[in-house]
Amino acid sequence: MSLAENSNNWRSGLNLAECNRYMLTHQIHCDVTFRVGKEGKLVRAHKYVLSSRSPVFDAMLYGDLAESYDIIVPDIEPSSFDALLRFVYCGDVDLCPDTVTSVLYAADKYGVDDLVTKIKSYLDQNITNETVLIILESAKLFNFEDLLQKCKSFIQSHPFPLLNSKSSSLDLTTETLEYILSLEFIAMEEPDIYQFLIKWSENQCDKAGMEKTDQNIRSIMGNLIYLIRFPFMNIEPFVKNICNREILDAQEKLNLQQVIVGNLDKNNTKFNLGERKCRIFYVLRGQLPCTEIRSNGSNQPDIIDIRVNKNVRIHGFVMWGGVSIPYTYKIEAKLFENSKEISTVPVQTIYKRESSDTKFTIPLPEPVCLVPDVTYSAWVCLKGPDSWSGEHYGWYVTEHGVEFEFNESCDDNMFPSGSLEQFPGLVCSL
Known part of the structure; x- marks a missing residue:
C-alpha cells in the first residue's frame, strides 16, 4: 500500500504550500528525477510544481525538447538545490552568507525570479565587514549594479582592512580582486595590499598544482600587479621588502625606484601612479610594546577624551587584545560629543585566534567628523579574559598634520571610574 493510500487524511487542514511540502518530503507521486552535484545525489520532485514556478523547468519538462531520463545537474550542490526546491514548493528559504551565492546561482539558472529578488534583498540588508566580499562577488557575478555600488559605498565608509589571509579573501576571483x-578607497597601506596579492597568488598556485616560485606568482598576478600604487611607498621599505624578490623584474624595480624618488617621467610605466583618495591612518598614543596586564573581570569601561586642531574623520577605536590566544570579548562601544552620545557600536562578540592579534579595532557604524574646539569621549567596555594594557602613552600625538590631544575624562557624572590604559589609539582619515 502506498504512503498516500496509507495516509488518507494527510491533506486535511493543510494549505497548498503545506501540501506541497508534505508531498516533496514524503516523495508522494514524484514523476521527475535529478542527479545533483558531483556525486549525483538522487533528488525526486513533481513536474507540475516545478513548471508552475519556473519557465526554465517548464521548457525542460514539457517543451519540445523535454528530457525523459534523469536530469543531470552537476554544477549545483545538493544543499543549494534543496533550498531551491523548498522555495519553489513552499515559498520559504533559509539563507546564510556561506551558501547564499550558490542558492542565487541555482535560482538564476532556473529562472525563479521571486527567489532571486528575495536573495538580492537579503544581500542588500546584510552587508557587514565579514560579508561584504561575498556580497561583492555575487553582485559582480549576477550584474546587480545597485548592490555593487552599495558594496563600494560600504567599503569607502567602513575603512578597515578588507583583504587578509582568511579564505574568503584568498578565494576571490581575479575579476573581483581587480575591481x-x-x-x-582601500583601508590598507600599499605594502600590505601588495603582500596580500602575493598570498592570493600563492593560493591560486596551490589550486593549480603549481610550485610557488616568484615567476609563477608573477604569472598568476598578471595585470593585477599594475594596480598596486608602488610610487606611494617609501623607498627604504620598497628596496628592503619588495626588491628582495623576483616578482618584479629588474627593469620594473629600477623604474619604480626612480618614480618614488622623483627622477622618472611617469608616462614611461604601466603602473598606476594615482594616489588613493582616502588616506587611512592609525593614531597611536605609544609605540612601545605592551607589558602590563589588565583584568576585565570587573567590566570597568575604558574612557578617553579626544580633541583635535583640524577636521578629521574617526572610523573606530584601537584596543589591546587578550593576553592568551585565542581570546573572545563581548564589546560595547560609544562615541560622545560634549557628553552627548553621537555614535553607538552594536553589542558584538569578537574572536581572535592569531598570535599576532595583540591589538584589534572596533569600527564605528559610520565615520564621524571630529572638529576643533570640541571634546569627544571614546567609551568602550570589554567583557572577557585578561588583556594587555598600555604604558608610557603620549598625551599629544601628531599624524598627517592633525594634532590629537588625549586626556582623562573630565565628566565624572557621565563617566565615573573609567580608565584609559587599554586605548592605544584611533583609526582616522582625512
Whole structure:
C-alpha cells in the first residue's frame, strides 16, 4: 500500500504550500528525477510544481525538447538545490552568507525570479565587514549594479582592512580582486595590499598544482600587479621588502625606484601612479610594546577624551587584545560629543585566534567628523579574559598634520571610574 493510500487524511487542514511540502518530503507521486552535484545525489520532485514556478523547468519538462531520463545537474550542490526546491514548493528559504551565492546561482539558472529578488534583498540588508566580499562577488557575478555600488559605498565608509589571509579573501576571483584593487578607497597601506596579492597568488598556485616560485606568482598576478600604487611607498621599505624578490623584474624595480624618488617621467610605466583618495591612518598614543596586564573581570569601561586642531574623520577605536590566544570579548562601544552620545557600536562578540592579534579595532557604524574646539569621549567596555594594557602613552600625538590631544575624562557624572590604559589609539582619515 502506498504512503498516500496509507495516509488518507494527510491533506486535511493543510494549505497548498503545506501540501506541497508534505508531498516533496514524503516523495508522494514524484514523476521527475535529478542527479545533483558531483556525486549525483538522487533528488525526486513533481513536474507540475516545478513548471508552475519556473519557465526554465517548464521548457525542460514539457517543451519540445523535454528530457525523459534523469536530469543531470552537476554544477549545483545538493544543499543549494534543496533550498531551491523548498522555495519553489513552499515559498520559504533559509539563507546564510556561506551558501547564499550558490542558492542565487541555482535560482538564476532556473529562472525563479521571486527567489532571486528575495536573495538580492537579503544581500542588500546584510552587508557587514565579514560579508561584504561575498556580497561583492555575487553582485559582480549576477550584474546587480545597485548592490555593487552599495558594496563600494560600504567599503569607502567602513575603512578597515578588507583583504587578509582568511579564505574568503584568498578565494576571490581575479575579476573581483581587480575591481577592489582599482578602488580609490582601500583601508590598507600599499605594502600590505601588495603582500596580500602575493598570498592570493600563492593560493591560486596551490589550486593549480603549481610550485610557488616568484615567476609563477608573477604569472598568476598578471595585470593585477599594475594596480598596486608602488610610487606611494617609501623607498627604504620598497628596496628592503619588495626588491628582495623576483616578482618584479629588474627593469620594473629600477623604474619604480626612480618614480618614488622623483627622477622618472611617469608616462614611461604601466603602473598606476594615482594616489588613493582616502588616506587611512592609525593614531597611536605609544609605540612601545605592551607589558602590563589588565583584568576585565570587573567590566570597568575604558574612557578617553579626544580633541583635535583640524577636521578629521574617526572610523573606530584601537584596543589591546587578550593576553592568551585565542581570546573572545563581548564589546560595547560609544562615541560622545560634549557628553552627548553621537555614535553607538552594536553589542558584538569578537574572536581572535592569531598570535599576532595583540591589538584589534572596533569600527564605528559610520565615520564621524571630529572638529576643533570640541571634546569627544571614546567609551568602550570589554567583557572577557585578561588583556594587555598600555604604558608610557603620549598625551599629544601628531599624524598627517592633525594634532590629537588625549586626556582623562573630565565628566565624572557621565563617566565615573573609567580608565584609559587599554586605548592605544584611533583609526582616522582625512
